[in-house]
Amino acid sequence: MYDVSAAAGFYHQKNVTITGGMGMIGSNLARALVDFGAKVTIVDAMLSQYGGNHFNISGYEDRLTLLPADIRDKAAVDNFIRDQHLLFNFAAQVSHNDSIEDPWSDAQINYLGHLNVLESARLNNPDVRIIYSGSRLQYGKVTTVPTHESHPLNPETPYAFNKTVAESMYRYYYRLHGINSVMFRITNPYGIRGQMKHSRYGIVNYFIRCAMQQEDISVFGDGSQIRDYIYIDDLVEALIAAGASDSAQGQVMNLGSGRGTSFREMAETVVRVVGSGSVSSIPWPDSYINVETGDFIADITLAREVLGWSPETSLEDGIRRTLQFYQRYGEHYTERA
Amino acid sequence: MYDVSAAAGFYHQKNVTITGGMGMIGSNLARALVDFGAKVTIVDAMLSQYGGNHFNISGYEDRLTLLPADIRDKAAVDNFIRDQHLLFNFAAQVSHNDSIEDPWSDAQINYLGHLNVLESARLNNPDVRIIYSGSRLQYGKVTTVPTHESHPLNPETPYAFNKTVAESMYRYYYRLHGINSVMFRITNPYGIRGQMKHSRYGIVNYFIRCAMQQEDISVFGDGSQIRDYIYIDDLVEALIAAGASDSAQGQVMNLGSGRGTSFREMAETVVRVVGSGSVSSIPWPDSYINVETGDFIADITLAREVLGWSPETSLEDGIRRTLQFYQRYGEHYTERA
Numbered sequence: 001m002y003d004v005s006a007a008a009g010f011y012h013q014k015n016v017t018i019t020g021g022m023g024m025i026g027s028n029l030a031r032a033l034v035d036f037g038a039k040v041t042i043v044d045a046m047l048s049q050y051g052g053n054h055f056n057i058s059g060y061e062d063r064l065t066l067l068p069a070d071i072r073d074k075a076a077v078d079n080f081i082r083d084q085h086l087l088f089n090f091a092a093q094v095s096h097n098d099s100i101e102d103p104w105s106d107a108q109i110n111y112l113g114h115l116n117v118l119e120s121a122r123l124n125n126p127d128v129r130i131i132y133s134g135s136r137l138q139y140g141k142v143t144t145v146p147t148h149e150s151h152p153l154n155p156e157t158p159y160a161f162n163k164t165v166a167e168s169m170y171r172y173y174y175r176l177h178g179i180n181s182v183m184f185r186i187t188n189p190y191g192i193r194g195q196m197k198h199s200r201y202g203i204v205n206y207f208i209r210c211a212m213q214q215e216d217i218s219v220f221g222d223g224s225q226i227r228d229y230i231y232i233d234d235l236v237e238a239l240i241a242a243g244a245s246d247s248a249q250g251q252v253m254n255l256g257s258g259r260g261t262s263f264r265e266m267a268e269t270v271v272r273v274v275g276s277g278s279v280s281s282i283p284w285p286d287s288y289i290n291v292e293t294g295d296f297i298a299d300i301t302l303a304r305e306v307l308g309w310s311p312e313t314s315l316e317d318g319i320r321r322t323l324q325f326y327q328r329y330g331e332h333y334t335e336r337a
Numbered sequence: 338m339y340d341v342s343a344a345a346g347f348y349h350q351k352n353v354t355i356t357g358g359m360g361m362i363g364s365n366l367a368r369a370l371v372d373f374g375a376k377v378t379i380v381d382a383m384l385s386q387y388g389g390n391h392f393n394i395s396g397y398e399d400r401l402t403l404l405p406a407d408i409r410d411k412a413a414v415d416n417f418i419r420d421q422h423l424l425f426n427f428a429a430q431v432s433h434n435d436s437i438e439d440p441w442s443d444a445q446i447n448y449l450g451h452l453n454v455l456e457s458a459r460l461n462n463p464d465v466r467i468i469y470s471g472s473r474l475q476y477g478k479v480t481t482v483p484t485h486e487s488h489p490l491n492p493e494t495p496y497a498f499n500k501t502v503a504e505s506m507y508r509y510y511y512r513l514h515g516i517n518s519v520m521f522r523i524t525n526p527y528g529i530r531g532q533m534k535h536s537r538y539g540i541v542n543y544f545i546r547c548a549m550q551q552e553d554i555s556v557f558g559d560g561s562q563i564r565d566y567i568y569i570d571d572l573v574e575a576l577i578a579a580g581a582s583d584s585a586q587g588q589v590m591n592l593g594s595g596r597g598t599s600f601r602e603m604a605e606t607v608v609r610v611v612g613s614g615s616v617s618s619i620p621w622p623d624s625y626i627n628v629e630t631g632d633f634i635a636d637i638t639l640a641r642e643v644l645g646w647s648p649e650t651s652l653e654d655g656i657r658r659t660l661q662f663y664q665r666y667g668e669h670y671t672e673r674a
Contacts, residue, residue: 049575101511103506104452111502115444152489165448165502168492169440182596 002196002237004032010244012037015083015257019043019117020052020090025133027056028236029088034063043080043091043337045070050094051202053197053334055255056076065278071113076121076266081128086243087115088131095200099159102120110162110247111169118173119298129249130170131242136228136256136296138164138185145226145260146299149185149252156293167252180249182242187256187298191232196333204229207270208322209334211277220284223264226295228256234311241307248306257311266315273319339574339646341369347581349374352420356380356408356454357389357427361531361539362470364393365573366425371400379415379473380428382407387431388532388539392669403588408450408603414457416635418465426454432537433474447499455510466586467507467518468579473499473565473593473633475522482563482597485635486589493630494544504589519579524593524635528569528655533670541566544607545659546671548614549581557621560601563632565593568655569641578644580654585643594633594648603652610656 013278016033018026034040042064046052057064069076071091073152081087092110093099099106114132119129140154155164173179188234190204199206210217238255242248267279304310313321326333338526353370355363356498358379376625379401383389395403406413408428418424423674429447430436436443451469458465476484477491510516527541536543547554575592579585598606650658663670 104456107449107452112441112444112449115441121439157509158506161502161505161509165498168498169495172494172498260536 002241002307004237004240007240007244008036011240014038014085015041016086016088017041017043017084018088018090020092021089022046022052022054022056023192024038024051024232025189025235026088026090026173026191027053028232029239030064030190032056032236032240034060037178040064041067041080043067043069043071045091049098053193053195053332055329056193058181061198062155062190065087071116072108073118074120077116078124081117081120081125084125084128086119086129086131087117088239088243089114090133092133093159096157096159097200099162101159103158106158107162110121110159111166114166115169118169119177121179122173126177126179127280128180129243130179131239132167132181132183133184134167134169134185135160135163135184136254136298137186137293139293139296141294142296145295146258146297147254148299171250171252174250182248183244183252184238184255185226185252185298186235187230187296189230189232189255191234191322193232196326196330197335204270204319205265205322207267208319209330210325211271211274212326212330214276216278216280217267217271218280218282219264219267220282222281223262223267224290225263226260227266228258228297229266229315229318230255230257230311231313231321234313238307238308238309240302241309245307251302251306253303253306254298255303256299258298258300260295260297261315269315270319282326286333339578339644341574341577344577344581344604345373347459348577351422352378353423353425354378354380354417354421355357355425355427357429359383359389359391359393360427360559361393361569362526362572363385363386363425364429364530365403365528365569366576367394368397369573369577371397377401378417380404382428390669392666393530395435401466408526409445411453412458413452413537416458418454418462421462421465423468424454424458424581425576425587426451426578427470429470430496433494433496436499437494440495442608444496444499447449447496448503452506455506455516458516459510459514460593463514463516465517466580467516468576469504469507469518469520471522472497472500473522473524473591473635474630475504476501476630476633481633483508483595483634485619485636486591486639501632508587508589509598511587519585520589521575521579521592522635523572524565524567524590524591524633526567526569526572528659530538530569533663534672541607541656542659544604545611545656546667547659548608548668549663551613553615553617554604554608555619556601556604557619560599560604560620562600563597563634564600564603565595565597565646566592566603566652566655567592568650568658570575571650575640575644575646578646582644588639588643590640590643591611591635591637593634595637597632597634598639598652601613606652607656610653611660625663
């Protein structure tokens with residue numbers, strides 16, 4: 001359990017920009033930082049297929065600044081980066097599958113957009129501290145589980161290529177230009193304020209929706225593949241800790257629950273907690289581009305040690321909290337894409 | 338020694354496009370392929386700081402098609418890729434140091450430009466065979482010398498990041514979409530038709546120029562770092578072999594001489610062969626961004642086996658042939674940038 005009260009003092013009156021701040025991770029973080037007294041600016045391009053949602057800042061509209069902008073736009077980046085103490089740079093194309101359909105857009109957002117931010121930081125605000133959200137997919141197929149940060153990177157799809165080259169660029173700007181950053185490789189996040197419109201990313205949230213609507217959840221194959229699902233509150237605590245930590249700067253860290261759950265077990269837990277819906281197995285469709293990475297569990301020793309942080313939320317508890325949120329506010333999250 | 342006469346039959350009447358075809362590698366290849374009876378189109382953006390030179394196709398102007406175009410321009414790529422049997426995709430930002438100054442342009446040319454080509458091949462000409470020129474800098478600091486293709490990649494600068502992610506994308510398009518390509522990691526090439534305007538890349542050629550002008554060649558430090566210099570004729574033979582080889586498709590191969598020479602020995606060989614100039618040692622300048630990669634020699638076993646190719650030219654012979662070329666045509670290559 002990370003002691004957020006210490007971080008609260010650190011963030012008080014700090015200028016903090018969160019790109020992609022209307023999405024699940026960004027908005028939950030923004031609300032926490034506003035509560036700490038930070039002067040928060042949310043930058044979001046509100047691209048229709050992703051997770052940006054105005055309801056995510058409901059009740060906070062007057063306590064933060066919302067700036068519609070895209071990190072692909074250099075002038076916009078130059079504008080919003082000035083005078084910021086911290087930049088949580090979460091703007092992203094977040095769908096692994098969409099990157100297969102459209103590798104060009106993925107490269108523009110997930111690599112070139114981040115390069116814009118780094119160049120602008122170097123030129124306009126070299127003292128800014130940047131938090132980057134990479135992905136466990138950078139590892140590709142792993143040979144050891146749990147997987148440590150020193151495991152070779154064998155990315156297999158455009159999404160993973162671009163997350164990897166962007167991380168390389170962050171490390172390079174840190175080493176050569178002294179731009180502070182913390183680079184996370186995040187496992188499968190889920191929880192409140194995530195999109196439930198479609199299944200292309202954020203599968204736990206989508207399954208919660210299906211179960212709430214008494215639908216059957218189809219699991220491809222036997223569903224035995226192990227994943228590491230991290231609840232949003234645990235994730236946000238690690239981000240808060242990273243921004244406030246001097247020793248985290250320049251480090252690459254896994255960010256997950258550190259626990260493995262089979263895909264089928266996750267789906268069954270959703271159905272059990274929600275109390276409706278069902279799970280069935282169907283063969284992998286021929287048309288599905290299956291880039292299966294094998295089992296994955298994050299070794300989170302480094303983040304525990306450097307950040308003094310520890311994930312606390314069981315999958316069951318996380319699903320329950322998510323369910324309670326959507327029982328109340330689900331109408332804002334279910335428009336199907 | 339690769340038997341080019343067999344390849345000559347393969348290329349006869351084939352449609353071959355060479356991007357970056359006005360540079361050292363592209364133009365030497367173009368001339369060879371025209372002689373084989375290929376229908377060669379050179380695509381070149383003639384960016385002023387790089388190696389494109391109209392004199393490189395002197396005598397061949399009426400035997401090939403020259404198309405001024407940039408691989409960053411999607412419509413242009415769609416236009417030139419149609420009906421081509423082979424595409425030697427050598428358009429590049431070629432300076433490692435320039436990529437440090439301007440990582441954005443490097444990414445646009447060396448990664449996004451190549452992604453344009455791959456997407457266009459998938460959509461417009463999936464049977465095309467593409468030859469890609471990556472770099473030994475993809476390895477970064479190596480732990481074993483000679484270095485095999487299985488050595489981990491630890492690229493350290495934007496140039497190397499972008500060459501690496503582009504190679505990943507070629508392998509991915511081969512695996513997922515069946516787009517044929519041969520991906521080379523090239524060591525330090527030199528020889529006739531290379532630029533001698535400045536020292537930011539193509540250092541052997543630049544040193545030949547300095548020696549021809551009776552200048553002193555300053556070697557930073559003790560010059561003991563080992564490099565693998567490959568003469569252009571050997572390089573071009575490997576490219577010709579790769580385009581004509583079925584079994585090379587989908588493979589990543591080192592392309593070098595397989596021999597190591599210290600930087601100082603290279604400079605001294607230049608002075609000895611040219612018969613003028615001198616070599617002196619000076620300390621590394623403080624301002625120099627020294628991304629020293631350690632000694633490097635390419636393990637070229639794979640290229641030898643797959644291509645039936647072997648580099649034949651000693652450094653001394655290569656420098657002598659280059660000297661003879663510039664003694665005759667040097668005026669076209671020496672305008673200082």
